Amino acid sequence: xxxxxxxxxxxxxxxxxxxxxxxxxxxxxxxxxxxxxxxxxxxxxxxxxxxxxxxxxxxxxxxxxxxxxxxxxxxxxxxxxxxxxxxxxxxxxxxxxxxxxxxxxxxxxxxxxxxxxxxxxxxxxxxxxxxxxxxxxxxxxxxxxxxxxxxxxxxxxxxxxxxxxxxxxxxxxxxxxxxxxxxxxxxxxxxxxxxxxxxxxxxx
Amino acid sequence: xxxxxxxxxxxxxxxxxxxxxxxxxxxxxxxxxxxxxxxxxxxxxxxxxxxxxxxxxxxxxxxxxxxxxxxxxxxxxxxxxxxxxxxxxxxxxxxxxxxxxxxxxxxxxxxxxxxxxxxxxxxxxxxxxxxxxxxxxxxxxxxxxxxxxxxxxxxxxxxxxxxxxxxxxxxxxxxxxxxxxxxxxxxxxxxxxxxxxxxxxxxx
Amino acid sequence: xxxxxxxxxxxxxxxxxxxxxxxxxxxxxxxxxxxxxxxxxxxxxxxxxxxxxxxxxxxxxxxxxxxxxxxxxxxxxxxxxxxxxxxxxxxxxxxxxxxxxxxxxxxxxxxxxxxxxxxxxxxxxxxxxxxxxxxxxxxxxxxxxxxxxxxxxxxxxxxxxxxxxxxxxxxxxxxxxxxxxxxxxxxxxxxxxxxxxxxxxxxx
Amino acid sequence: xxxxxxxxxxxxxxxxxxxxxxxxxxxxxxxxxxxxxxxxxxxxxxxxxxxxxxxxxxxxxxxxxxxxxxxxxxxxxxxxxxxxxxxxxxxxxxxxxxxxxxxxxxxxxxxxxxxxxxxxxxxxxxxxxxxxxxxxxxxxxxxxxxxxxxxxxxxxxxxxxxxxxxxxxxxxxxxxxxxxxxxxxxxxxxxxxxxxxxxxxxxx
DNA sequence: CATGAATGAGCCTTCATTCAT
DNA sequence: CATGAATGAAGGCTCATTCAT
Numbered sequence: 068x069x070x071x072x073x074x075x076x077x078x079x080x081x082x083x084x085x086x087x088x089x090x091x092x093x094x095x096x097x098x099x100x101x102x103x104x105x106x107x108x109x110x111x112x113x114x115x116x117x118x119x120x121x122x123x124x125x126x127x128x129x130x131x132x133x134x135x136x137x138x139x140x141x142x143x144x145x146x147x148x149x150x151x152x153x154x155x156x157x158x159x160x161x162x163x164x165x166x167x168x169x170x171x172x173x174x175x176x177x178x179x180x181x182x183x184x185x186x187x188x189x190x191x192x193x194x195x196x197x198x199x200x201x202x203x204x205x206x207x208x209x210x211x212x213x214x215x216x217x218x219x220x221x222x223x224x225x226x227x228x229x230x231x232x233x234x235x236x237x238x239x240x241x242x243x244x245x246x247x248x249x250x251x252x253x254x255x256x257x258x259x260x261x262x263x264x265x266x267x268x269x270x271x
Numbered sequence: 272x273x274x275x276x277x278x279x280x281x282x283x284x285x286x287x288x289x290x291x292x293x294x295x296x297x298x299x300x301x302x303x304x305x306x307x308x309x310x311x312x313x314x315x316x317x318x319x320x321x322x323x324x325x326x327x328x329x330x331x332x333x334x335x336x337x338x339x340x341x342x343x344x345x346x347x348x349x350x351x352x353x354x355x356x357x358x359x360x361x362x363x364x365x366x367x368x369x370x371x372x373x374x375x376x377x378x379x380x381x382x383x384x385x386x387x388x389x390x391x392x393x394x395x396x397x398x399x400x401x402x403x404x405x406x407x408x409x410x411x412x413x414x415x416x417x418x419x420x421x422x423x424x425x426x427x428x429x430x431x432x433x434x435x436x437x438x439x440x441x442x443x444x445x446x447x448x449x450x451x452x453x454x455x456x457x458x459x460x461x462x463x464x465x466x467x468x469x470x471x472x473x474x475x
Numbered sequence: 476x477x478x479x480x481x482x483x484x485x486x487x488x489x490x491x492x493x494x495x496x497x498x499x500x501x502x503x504x505x506x507x508x509x510x511x512x513x514x515x516x517x518x519x520x521x522x523x524x525x526x527x528x529x530x531x532x533x534x535x536x537x538x539x540x541x542x543x544x545x546x547x548x549x550x551x552x553x554x555x556x557x558x559x560x561x562x563x564x565x566x567x568x569x570x571x572x573x574x575x576x577x578x579x580x581x582x583x584x585x586x587x588x589x590x591x592x593x594x595x596x597x598x599x600x601x602x603x604x605x606x607x608x609x610x611x612x613x614x615x616x617x618x619x620x621x622x623x624x625x626x627x628x629x630x631x632x633x634x635x636x637x638x639x640x641x642x643x644x645x646x647x648x649x650x651x652x653x654x655x656x657x658x659x660x661x662x663x664x665x666x667x668x669x670x671x672x673x674x675x676x677x678x679x
Numbered sequence: 680x681x682x683x684x685x686x687x688x689x690x691x692x693x694x695x696x697x698x699x700x701x702x703x704x705x706x707x708x709x710x711x712x713x714x715x716x717x718x719x720x721x722x723x724x725x726x727x728x729x730x731x732x733x734x735x736x737x738x739x740x741x742x743x744x745x746x747x748x749x750x751x752x753x754x755x756x757x758x759x760x761x762x763x764x765x766x767x768x769x770x771x772x773x774x775x776x777x778x779x780x781x782x783x784x785x786x787x788x789x790x791x792x793x794x795x796x797x798x799x800x801x802x803x804x805x806x807x808x809x810x811x812x813x814x815x816x817x818x819x820x821x822x823x824x825x826x827x828x829x830x831x832x833x834x835x836x837x838x839x840x841x842x843x844x845x846x847x848x849x850x851x852x853x854x855x856x857x858x859x860x861x862x863x864x865x866x867x868x869x870x871x872x873x874x875x876x877x878x879x880x881x882x883x
Numbered sequence: 884c885a886t887g888a889a890t891g892a893g894c895c896t897t898c899a900t901t902c903a904t
Numbered sequence: 905c906a907t908g909a910a911t912g913a914a915g916g917c918t919c920a921t922t923c924a925t
Contacts, residue, residue, distance in 0.1 A: 077884095080884095096388040096389075097388070098302050098388075101918085101919060101920080102919075102920060102921080103919075103920095106887095111885075111886085112885060112886040112887055113886080113887060113888095113920090113921085114885070114886055114887065114888095114921085114922075114923080115884080115885055115886070115887095117920095117921070117922080118884065118885075122920075122921080123920065123921095176387050176388065177387075177388060179387060179442075180384045180385070180387040180388040181384070182446070183380050183381075183383060183384040183387075183442070183445060183446075184300040184301070184302075184380065184381060184384040185300070189446055189447065192446065193446055193447060193448075197443065197446060197448070201448075201450075220454070221461075223450045224450065224454055224457070224458070224461050225465070225470065227440065227443060227448060227450055227451055228436060228440065228461070228462060228465060230439065230443065231435075231436050231437075231438075231439030231440035231441075231442070231443050232432060232435050232436040232439055233435075233439065234435075234438075234439035234442055234443065235434065235435030235436055235437065235438035235439025235440070235442065236431065236432065236435035236439070238383075238387070238435070238438055238439065238442065239401070239431060239434065239435050239438065241387060242386070242387075242393055242396065242397055242401060243393070243397060244401070244405075244431060246427045246428065246431055247431055250424070250428055253428070254428075257425075257428055257432070258432060261429070261432060261466070261469070262465070262469060262470060263469045263470055264469040265465070265466060265467045265468040265469030266429065266466060266467055280909095281909085284909090305893085305894065305895085306894080306895060306896080307893095307894085307895095315910075315911090316910065316911045316912055317895090317896085317911085317912065317913095318896085318897075318898080318910075318911060318912065318913095319909080319910055319911070319912095321895095321896070321897080322908095322909065322910075326895080326896080327894095327895070327896095485905090488905095504796040504797075505796070506710050506796075509897085509898060509899080510898075510899060510900080511898080511899095514908095519906075519907085520906060520907040520908055521899090521900085521907080521908060521909095522900085522901075522902080522906070522907060522908065523905080523906055523907070523908095525899095525900070525901080526905065526906075530899075530900080531899065531900095584795050584796065585795075585796060587795060587850075588792045588793070588795040588796040589792070590854070591788050591789075591791060591792040591795075591850070591853060591854075592708040592709070592710075592788065592789060592792040593708070597854055597855065600854065601854055601855060601856075605851070605854060605856070609856075628862070629869075631858045632858065632862055632865070632866070632869050633873070633878065635848065635851060635856060635858055635859055636844060636848065636869070636870060636873060638847065638851065639843075639844050639845075639846075639847030639848035639850070639851050640840060640843050640844040640847055641843075641847065642843075642846075642847035642850055642851065643842065643843030643844055643845065643846035643847025643848070643850065644839065644840065644843035644847070646791075646795070646843070646846055646847065646850065647809070647839060647842065647843050647846065649795060650794070650795075650801055650804065650805055650809060651801065651805060652809070652813075652839060654835045654836065654839055655839055658832070658836055661836070662836075665833075665836055665840070666840060669837070669840060669874070669877070670873070670877060670878060671877045671878055672877040673873070673874060673875045673876040673877030674837065674874060674875055688888095689888085692888090713914080713915060713916080714915075714916060714917080715915085715916095723889075723890090724889065724890045724891055725890085725891065725892095725916090725917085726889070726890060726891065726892095726917080726918075726919080727888080727889055727890070727891095728917095729916095729917065729918080730887095730888065730889075734916075734917080735915095735916070735917095
């Protein structure tokens with residue numbers, strides 16, 4: 068049990084199964100994937116999976132855990148320290164767009180799909196991904212808003228709006244929007260300008 | 272067959288089944304709902320459902336059809352005619368937020384969940400909801416963009432960003448964000464201001 | 476009820492349904508044919524069929540009845556009267572080979588298939604087709620056997636052997652034997668020679 | 680997988696299921712037999728059957744395979760080597776009459792019934808049973824026919840006629856002919872005489 | 884720990900039959 | 905008599921989960 072070598076082996080096997088699950092889920096979707104599919108992809112027996120995970124939903128939850136870490140690790144607070152507003156917004160937008168819009172997209176699609184429909188997953192997703200993002204975003208804008216004398220209510224809505232934009236763009240992208248596929252890399256800049264300057268002709 | 276009264280009866284029964292399906296899907300999700308569940312909810316026998324719909328997926332598609340009509344009917348072009356930019360944006364945002372965020376939300380959740388994972392549903396959703404919205408949005412901004420000398424590319428991205436914001440906010444709201452639940456009605460105004468003016472300190 | 480015109484109409488409708496059933500059974504087989512298939516082919520409603528036939532098996536039984544008549548009608552006792560042995564055998568063989576091997580074959584296939592497995596059909600088939608054929612055959616050979624001083628036992632076996640040959644050849648033909656398809660018309664002559672002369676080299 | 684003991688166990692279970700299927704099919708017919716029936720008869724769970732057979736038709740095909748082997752094993756070429764014509768014909772007839780007419784008859788009935796109606800089964804039956812029998816028979820008669828200067832065409836028809844006689848007699852027997860039931864054992868001798876000598880009064 | 888054969892509840896779907904119109 | 909919508913029992917098959925080896 069407490070043998071560190073043994074623990075490593077177990078952790079490795081767990082990871083191997085989770086890799087297989089992620090890969091298969093991404094390919095066929097959660098409901099169309101069978102435990103047998105995952106076992107085959109992982110090169111283990113069906114029963115083995117139940118030595119590492121309680122059941123099929125637990126696999127998806129574990130994948131969500133992993134995604135949580137990936138998102139968390141992609142944020143470097145130090146990096147945000149000396150940026151001006153535009154840089155800040157640009158960075159805030161760029162991270163999730165890159166983290167979730169890249170190769171993890173197929174998996175994110177499956178997770179989000181289940182999150183929308185499964186209460187347990189929804190709760191976990193909110194707690195681990197959405198809430199931290201909201202709070203992080205609010206923190207960033209709070210300071211700036213205080214200087215401008217804006218009510219905190221606005222900050223909260225602003226954060227939601229920006230997060231929504233990110234989430235929605237990823238969804239649109241997942242659904243196959245060609246314009247987004249082509250211009251994905253330009254988005255952070257474009258959106259930062261949009262959010263900061265708006266589109267309005269304020270001088271006329 | 273061609274008896275108009277009989278046709279009405281059949282249409283009513285179809286609607287009755289579809290109502291039951293929508294209700295049950297919304298409650299338990301698509302995959303956890305059985306045909307028996309729907310039949311019971313509709314007060315008909317299992318087999319009766321197959322007189323009106325080819326199979327289970329067809330029920331979901333029919334629901335998507337219904338949603339399509341609901342969204343389409345909620346837009347009144349005449350209403351948009353003499354609005355200024357701010358009013359235009361406000362209206363553009365308000366419609367889908369109300370149409371999909373209101374009572375149809377539970378259903379929208381199920382549909383979107385399946386759309387993300389099921390190619391057939393995705394195709395239909397893109398064709399019937401997303402593409403019309405994109406084109407409508409682009410049309411609206413095109414004229415305005417032409418006056419400002421902006422490249423059409425920007426118009427396209429702008430449309431996506433705004434649509435994304437709408438979609439993402441609905442998703443966030445579905446996932447249970449309290450701030451959004453509380454301030455849902457203020458969103459159109461708030462977002463219109465954000466999009467037109469931006470948050471930036473333009474005078475300094 | 477006793478209105479002769481009305482009776483004609485009813486008989487015609489019954490025949491129309493039976494035609495449709497025969498046609499559909501022949502095409503798809505008994506078990507793969509649905510009442511709806513037959514109704515469509517007959518141009519009537521599903522329920523109408525039950526006004527003329529008790530249930531699905533009854534349709535097959537009625538078809539067997541029809542086949543019985545067809546076989547019976549194809550035999551003309553007068554024709555057999557002044558034939559010599561060879562002619563007699565030839566005629567005896569030719570009739571069923573033509574009656575069941577021709578266009579009725581598809582239907583005969585279905586009937587025989589069900590006869591082999593369904594006790595009720597088997598009983599009927601034996602009573603109406605097999606037994607009459609046996610008795611007819613025995614009658615024909617009896618007289619001839621008596622002249623030769625053969626025991627009646629032999630006559631009975633001989634009849635079975637010849638009937639078996641006919642039945643078996645039809646089955647082989649149904650199963651797609653090419654040699655038989657090509658030489659079907661020569662069979663009566665060939666078989667008559669075989670049965671009468673044998674293949675043996677009787678002089679050596 | 681490659682454990683020979685385990686393989687034996689699996690083969691035994693497969694046989695056990697196939698036995699149960701054969702028994703139940705023979706009793707109730709193919710279409711009236713449910714997977715549950717077979718499972719119960721085999722003493723296993725429904726799902727277990729699908730670990731050994733792809734689906735219900737596969738069970739029937741496997742039974743056909745078994746019958747093929749039984750027929751093949753019943754033929755001993757060496758035994759036929761030094762027989763005269765009469766002995767040869769007698770042996771040729773006796774084998775299938777015993778192989779298919781004995782205890783396998785019930786099963787043969789079901790198989791033949793389905794063969795007549797199901798293209799896949801028909802193809803398999805032709806390939807595995809009918810064609811080998813034809814070719815075997817042709818081979819046997821060819822040599823003899825060559826000596827007599829008969830055209831090969833006749834040999835082919837002769838083989839079909841004899842095979843047809845066998846097949847047809849089995850069918851008649853299956854359908855419950857009492858004369859055949861009583862005199863089944865005498866058939867090979869009787870038929871051999873009939874085929875070789877014919878019934879004709881060759882001297883008159 | 885690993886295996887994978889076995890389980891059996893449960894799902895979607897079909898279709899013969901009925902009966903109100 | 906004719907219709908055809910409605911019924912609901914039943915069937916083939918899948919697959920998450922267990923447990924003896």
